[in-house]
Amino acid sequence: MDPIERLSSLFEKFPGIGPRQAQRFVQFLLRNSTSGRRKLIDALENLGGAVHQCPECMRFHAGNKKICNMCTNSERNDSQLAVVASDADLGALERSGTYRGRYFVLGGTISLASEKMSGLRIKELNMRINDLRNRYEKFGEVILAFPANPEGDATEIRLREELEQGFPLLKVTSLGRGLSTGSELEYADPETIKSALEGRR
Ligand SMILES: [Zn+2]
Secondary structure: OOOHHHHHHHOOOOOOHHHHHHHHHHHHHOOOOHHHHHHHHHHHHHHHHHHOOOOOOOOOOEEOOOOOOOOOOOOOEHHHHHOOHHHHHHHHHOOOOOOEEEEEEEEOOOOOOOOOOOOOOHHHHHHHHHHHHHHHOOEEEEEEEOOOHHHHHHHHHHHHHHHHHHOOOOOEEEOOOOOOOOOOOOOOOOHHHHHHHHOOO
């Protein structure tokens, strides 16, 4: 395959990137200096070695330790666990500065076409909740923090059912609709996230 087409087809696999944007990325790189492209190659190469997945919250982090610095931080509130769809949503919640509890990254939302939860870290979530219950006496709330779109809503409903069945004593809440419909948590501003957290039910 032609190198330009090859690179373009790789960019097309990125979330939210179509053929036209993919071609613009390639054109940008072609105009870039060799050293500029080198930086990108180095960054990509280092991604494999330095970044790993935390076995507790499941997010990707760069660090020497296996468990990430958020999970090892003893200053965090051990009574709450926020379940988010992606690492990006975790970042948004964290940047809002309102939430200080623990996290779990589910790895996506239910696809409405299949209604299946396969591919989501359900088993790992159950293990995480059990672990928190065993470790911290005050642990008692799971906050479902999914994007305000149909997939996010469907995931919330299914997961709420699962958790209420599996952990009857646990309080399960979800974000209040301070988030406007269709908005991605990832792009929401801190004030909106704050009011969605305060309005959780
Ligand atoms: Zn972690």
